[in-house]
Amino acid sequence: MNEEASRPRILVVDDEEAILETMTFTFQDDYEVFTSSDARRALDLLDEHAPIAVVLTDQRMPNMSGVEFLREVWQRHPTTVRMILTGFADMEAIIEAINDGHVYSYITKPWEPDHLKQVMKQAADHYALAVENEKLLTHLKHANVYLEAVMDQLDTGALAVDAGSVIQAINKPARDYLALDGDPRGASLDEVLRRHGLDEVGSTLEKLRGDEAVSYEEADVTVADRSYRIRVALHNLADASGETFGRVVLLREISHEPLRRRFEQVLSRVVEADSELRPVLETARAELRGLGDELHELHVDSGGVGELEERLSRTLTAIDNWLDVDDAMAREVYPEAQLLQDRMRVALARWPLPDRLPERVKLLGRSVEAYYESGENPQRPVL
Numbered sequence: 001m002n003e004e005a006s007r008p009r010i011l012v013v014d015d016e017e018a019i020l021e022t023m024t025f026t027f028q029d030d031y032e033v034f035t036s037s038d039a040r041r042a043l044d045l046l047d048e049h050a051p052i053a054v055v056l057t058d059q060r061m062p063n064m065s066g067v068e069f070l071r072e073v074w075q076r077h078p079t080t081v082r083m084i085l086t087g088f089a090d091m092e093a094i095i096e097a098i099n100d101g102h103v104y105s106y107i108t109k110p111w112e113p114d115h116l117k118q119v120m121k122q123a124a125d126h127y128a129l130a131v132e133n134e135k136l137l138t139h140l141k142h143a144n145v146y147l148e149a150v151m152d153q154l155d156t157g158a159l160a161v162d163a164g165s166v167i168q169a170i171n172k173p174a175r176d177y178l179a180l181d182g183d184p185r186g187a188s189l190d191e192v193l194r195r196h197g198l199d200e201v202g203s204t205l206e207k208l209r210g211d212e213a214v215s216y217e218e219a220d221v222t223v224a225d226r227s228y229r230i231r232v233a234l235h236n237l238a239d240a241s242g243e244t245f246g247r248v249v250l251l252r253e254i255s256h257e258p259l260r261r262r263f264e265q266v267l268s269r270v271v272e273a274d275s276e277l278r279p280v281l282e283t284a285r286a287e288l289r290g291l292g293d294e295l296h297e298l299h300v301d302s303g304g305v306g307e308l309e310e311r312l313s314r315t316l317t318a319i320d321n322w323l324d325v326d327d328a329m330a331r332e333v334y335p336e337a338q339l340l341q342d343r344m345r346v347a348l349a350r351w352p353l354p355d356r357l358p359e360r361v362k363l364l365g366r367s368v369e370a371y372y373e374s375g376e377n378p379q380r381p382v383l
Contacts, residue, residue, distance in 0.1 A: 007032045008124045009049060013042040013057040013069065014085070023056070026113055027120060039064035043072060052080055053127040054120060056107070059086040074102045079130055081123040085109060155303030157230075157251035160237070165189050168246065173303070177221070177230060177251050189249070197222075201232065205249065208234040218254065228255035228298060255298055256305045259291055263312065266291075270319075270358055277360040278326065278383040285319050288312055314350040321347035322361055322383065329367060330381040337372040344368055 009032045012023040020035040027033050034049055036042035039061055046052055055073050059066035070082045081104045104126060105119050157174030161167050167184050175184075178201070184192045193202040204219040216233040231254050237246040266284050273280040292312050295305065321343045328335040344365050348354060364382040371377050 008053040008127065009034065009051070010054045010056065010120065010124070011036070011042060011046060011049075011052050013037075013039055013055070013061070013066075015058065015061045019058070026116065030117075031120075031124070039066075039069040042069065043076070046073060046077060046080070050077060050080075051131075052077070054081045054083065054123045056083045056085065056120070059084055070103060078102075079127065079134065081127045081130075083107060083119070083123060085111075155252070155307075159189070159249050159251075160246055161189050161249070162246045163244070167192065174249075174251055177253060201230075204232045205234060208232065228253055230254060253304055256295060256308055259295055260304075260308050263288070263291055263308065263315075267315070267353060271353060271356045273358055273360070276383070277358055278323070278381065281319050281323055281383065285316060285323075288316050288319075292316075311352050314352055318347040318351040321350075322364065325368060326364060326381050326383040329364075329371070329377060330379060333377060333379065334375075335377065337368070337375075340368045341372055 007030065010027060011034045012020060012027075013036050014020055014023070015037050017037060020037060024033050024035060031053075034045050034052070036045055039057070040063065042055075042057070046055065055070070057066040057069050061069070066084045066086070070084060073080060073082055082102060084103055084106045086106055086108065104123055107116060107119065155173065157171060157177045159167055159170035159174045165188055167187055167189050170180075170184060174180075178193075178196060178198055180192065180196060189205075190202055193199065193205075198221065200219045201221060204217045207217055216231050218229060218231050220227065220229050231252045233250040233252075235248045235250070236244045237248060238244050266287050270277075270280055270284050292309070295309060295312070298305065325340050325343050325347075328340060347361075348357075348365075351357065360383050367378075367382050
């Protein structure tokens, strides 16, 4: 970065050219100086060369007063620091400038050069601090947006309360689990739970508060005509000195977990089958369809339920393809070889345990490959 670009920019507006020359000479060593004898042209310069740190204007100018000019500057570039030159006879104008133009400082005529330099430095420093604060605030806002976006994607509901049990933060899963309407931040957690008929959750939290040896409790919840079970955990928030200033409440839907365990048992029976696989697959297909119906009847919208639904669907697709390919190889003299290969690839992609394929499925794949290469189909089932 060159020296000119790194120096703060200032704009001086006065209808007297001699004053503009004096100001340029006074500030040119420390600032990039722009000048204008016309207030309207000065507004164009302000737009063209933004960001400008400080504007210094005379009060008495033709066409537009200093107060009017600074009012316009404030509307266009509110971060730019505004100062005004005026005489003692213009004290009413100074008050108006402070009120309407948000003036940082005023300089009375005649001025002392050293004093003017000092005030200009303070104004430039004030501008730099304001810009830095604005950047920090923007970064903080972005960080909060990123954090909320991440928190909303979690399978676990989370909300944070302060020492007075007032909700300070809450993610989307927590709002969904508890069917909370509106934004509950700033309200008492206990009051929010009572208002939404979630007394059991409130009682569970009270039990956790009173027994630090218990890490979690389970509660049955009915909200918005949905009944399901959640696991509730409570964790303290402490500062560097160890003093607790709030708590985090974690909520996880677990009503689908018995179904998930049954699903995993079905997978295990398929993978571990050491004899004829077809009856195992047909039984598994019927069980998985039943599990899907039970899962749908939960009427629960959670990450865990969604994941289990997806795994069920993928597993059923794999089993259907294996059974259909085996049927085609056994019943048709010349089934479409490319179609058989495609269906085996789809089944492999959908099977949730690709590194644990049943042995007879591997054998079926080799049979399809051999038929594709030779064109000879032994017409016997493999599974």
